[in-house]
Amino acid sequence: MAIEPITQVSGTAVPIPGADIDTDRIIPARFMKCVTFDGLGEYAFYDVRFDPVSGEKTQHPLNDENFKGASILVAGINFGCGSSREHAPQSLSKYGFTAIIAESFAEIFYGNSTTLGLPCVSSSQQNIDALKAACSADPSLQVKINLEDMTVTAGALSFSVEMPDSARHALLSGKYDPIKELMDNQDKIEATAASLSYVS
Amino acid sequence: MGKTLYQKVWDAHRVGTLSDGRTQLFIGTHLIHEVTSPQAFGMLRDLGVGVKYPARTFATIDHIVPTENQDQPADPLAAEMIDAIRKNCDDFGVTYFDLKSGKQGIVHIVGPEQGITQPGSTIACGDSHTATHGAFGAIAFGIGTTQVRDVLATQTMAMESLKVRKIEVNGKLRPGVYAKDVTLHIIRLLGAKGGIGYAYEYAGSTFDHFTMEERMTVCNMAIEGGARCGYVNPDQTTFDFLKGRPYAPTGEAWEAAVAEWKSFASDPDAVFDDVVTINAEDIQPSVTWGISPDHGITIGEDIPNPATTKDTEEKAVIEEALAYMKLPAGTPIKGIPIDVAFIGSCTNGRLSDFRETAKFLKGKKVASHVKAIAVPGSQITAIQCEKEGIDKIFEEAGFEWRAAGCSMCLAMNPDKLVGDQICASSSNRNFKGRQGSPIGRTVLMSPVMVAAAAVEGKIADARETFSETFQSVVA
Ligand code: SF4
Numbered sequence: 225m226a227i228e229p230i231t232q233v234s235g236t237a238v239p240i241p242g243a244d245i246d247t248d249r250i251i252p253a254r255f256m257k258c259v260t261f262d263g264l265g266e267y268a269f270y271d272v273r274f275d276p277v278s279g280e281k282t283q284h285p286l287n288d289e290n291f292k293g294a295s296i297l298v299a300g301i302n303f304g305c306g307s308s309r310e311h312a313p314q315s316l317s318k319y320g321f322t323a324i325i326a327e328s329f330a331e332i333f334y335g336n337s338t339t340l341g342l343p344c345v346s347s348s349q350q351n352i353d354a355l356k357a358a359c360s361a362d363p364s365l366q367v368k369i370n371l372e373d374m375t376v377t378a379g380a381l382s383f384s385v386e387m388p389d390s391a392r393h394a395l396l397s398g399k400y401d402p403i404k405e406l407m408d409n410q411d412k413i414e415a416t417a418a419s420l421s422y423v424s
Numbered sequence: 425m426g427k428t429l430y431q432k433v434w435d436a437h438r439v440g441t442l443s444d445g446r447t448q449l450f451i452g453t454h455l456i457h458e459v460t461s462p463q464a465f466g467m468l469r470d471l472g473v474g475v476k477y478p479a480r481t482f483a484t485i486d487h488i489v490p491t492e493n494q495d496q497p498a499d500p501l502a503a504e505m506i507d508a509i510r511k512n513c514d515d516f517g518v519t520y521f522d523l524k525s526g527k528q529g530i531v532h533i534v535g536p537e538q539g540i541t542q543p544g545s546t547i548a549c550g551d552s553h554t555a556t557h558g559a560f561g562a563i564a565f566g567i568g569t570t571q572v573r574d575v576l577a578t579q580t581m582a583m584e585s586l587k588v589r590k591i592e593v594n595g596k597l598r599p600g601v602y603a604k605d606v607t608l609h610i611i612r613l614l615g616a617k618g619g620i621g622y623a624y625e626y627a628g629s630t631f632d633h634f635t636m637e638e639r640m641t642v643c644n645m646a647i648e649g650g651a652r653c654g655y656v657n658p659d660q661t662t663f664d665f666l667k668g669r670p671y672a673p674t675g676e677a678w679e680a681a682v683a684e685w686k687s688f689a690s691d692p693d694a695v696f697d698d699v700v701t702i703n704a705e706d707i708q709p710s711v712t713w714g715i716s717p718d719h720g721i722t723i724g725e726d727i728p729n730p731a732t733t734k735d736t737e738e739k740a741v742i743e744e745a746l747a748y749m750k751l752p753a754g755t756p757i758k759g760i761p762i763d764v765a766f767i768g769s770c771t772n773g774r775l776s777d778f779r780e781t782a783k784f785l786k787g788k789k790v791a792s793h794v795k796a797i798a799v800p801g802s803q804i805t806a807i808q809c810e811k812e813g814i815d816k817i818f819e820e821a822g823f824e825w826r827a828a829g830c831s832m833c834l835a836m837n838p839d840k841l842v843g844d845q846i847c848a849s850s851s852n853r854n855f856k857g858r859q860g861s862p863i864g865r866t867v868l869m870s871p872v873m874v875a876a877a878a879v880e881g882k883i884a885d886a887r888e889t890f891s892e893t894f895q896s897v898v899a
Pocket residue numbers: 486487530531532551553769770771829830833834851852
């Protein structure tokens with residue numbers, strides 16, 4: 225299970241409007257009827273990309289040709305709140321996103337994303353707004369997230385970002401998927417199981 | 425220095441520290457359902473490993489099960505998912521409460537009903553409302569599918585420790601005020617993000633006097649307040665509920681278990697990272713007006729008006745919510761017409777919810793333009809309701825009485841809102857599109873308030889709609 229370390233992510237970015245974007249919005253529940261995650265990408269943000277009544281494409285930034293190929297999502301506060309569905313980060317990852325920059329993230333979403341190797345970094349509203357403005361002004365602007373020094377640079381713009389240490393180390397060391405390490409500790413797992421009366 | 429229940433349970437289940445600094449936490453009880461498990465079993469097959477402790481994993485189906493004809497989903501994808509969980513449980517030796525078992529239901533109702541949910545345990549489930557099980561003094565987390573894989577493969581997962589906020593509610597609730605109002609009140613007070621990074625310990629005399637079902641309703645919505653889990657310390661009410669249930673210990677083991685369970689309760693001198701105190705008398709019947717669970721107001725209040733707030737961010741939030749909800753700013757929420765009434769879900773789909781609502785609904789009629797459905801949270805709940813004639817009371821009032829499942833709480837089965845229908849709902853989320861129509865509207869409230877809205881055809885104060893019954897109950 226060799227996983228490559230993730231030290232930096234770069235690409236063009238697309239700003240998404242609104243706060244408290246919940247996972248129902250990222251991937252509406254009706255698209256969760258699946259036994260694998262393949263194919264979820266095309267349904268990311270479906271109900272805001274297509275008019276619910278007419279089915280026509282909306283003005284949503286993801287429909288904007290200028291942002292075609294963007295691989296970094298820029299969002300507001302409490303991104304990914306609501307349901308714990310991993311289908312949400314999976315659909316973003318399958319859509320082609322490789323990182324998310326937001327004011328803040330909901331906890332379960334954050335954990336799910338990190339495990340997939342989809343870094344989520346946060347910064348102040350001021351910085352996020354500046355980044356959104358810069359990307360809107362020039363959609364071809366290259367945005368770089370450096371996880372080693374925890375900065376985001378985009379043209380003349382540069383600011384520091386945050387992420388919990390554990391997630392950062394996990395990404396930098398290529399251990400963001402903890403399964404191998406979890407499986408390595410069989411003896412300790414069994415000892416813990418034996419100490420719990422309701423398990424043993 | 426004393427410890428909280430959270431710390432004690434955490435310490436008892438700590439396997440070790442991982443290289444990234446997180447804790448490898450043992451998950452004693454793993455609950456799975458059809459939506460978030462098939463991919464995890466797929467990953468397990470890819471890894472070439474089995475389920476580490478199959479006896480500690482329990483499965484049921486709830487999200488996609490049709491509530492009209494449970495075993496005949498018209499949707500081929502739903503049928504495929506049901507087949508997948510059957511096969512996976514079979515292949516890996518996992519206990520599965522199938523439709524024919526008479527024990528199927530919403531996973532968060534089945535666990536307690538079977539006595540699987542126990543104090544001092546760790547519980548995980550690929551569903552954010554797993555916090556429900558905290559009502560028993562368990563530490564219960566909603567997890568993503570990759571973590572479901574981790575728990576299946578190792579019975580452990582990587583976790584960061586949480587802070588603990590004690591939310592103390594003291595006093596007696598006013599008539600017509602229910603556990604649902606308590607949880608909506610807390611979320612309004614602390615915000616939908618207020619609990620991020622925290623476990624919530626619910627305490628105080630109000631919780632001491634609550635039944636297990638009431639405690640479950642509050643813990644269920646800890647996640648709507650941003651908290652990863654919520655719990656109530658185990659006490660005699662907890663033990664009385666569990667005694668005699670299929671998976672509860674028996675005989676000598678029962679006594680030993682109770683003694684151990686008691687030891688997990690927070691110490692009197694436990695130190696909390698934060699404490700919030702609420703007076704039960706300040707809580708009123710509440711409803712939501714917007715698109716986040718913290719958009720709550722009491723039934724006597726007006727819908728917020730963006731024009732009267734100076735905070736630009738708040739203004740934008742209100743404007744967005746009202747534009748979606750199509751509600752008039754600054755006017756009373758009471759009297760807003762509804763199209764659909766839904767009583768059910770893991771928040772309020774238990775026996776006590778139907779019993780209490782039936783008391784008021786008896787002899788009343790649902791307004792002619794309202795589609796009203798009542799969906800018991802489990803087959804056992806359904807059977808008990810039917811024994812007590814509760815189903816008849818609902819049906820005579822004009823409710824459709826359905827079979828167990830998540831139903832209209834989310835949009836994965838045939839029960840969905842159509843167009844911009846507005847639904848008085850006893851569920852837990854009022855997000856845009858949550859109930860199946862991308863422009864459907866949800867107003868959260870207690871089951872008795874849903875019944876009042878159904879009868880009046882508009883958002884109503886149940887204490888007025890059912891004033892006679894309230895008077896006789898209070899007298
Ligand atoms: S009833 Fe609703 S919240 Fe509860 S498990 Fe089902 S879908 Fe989730």
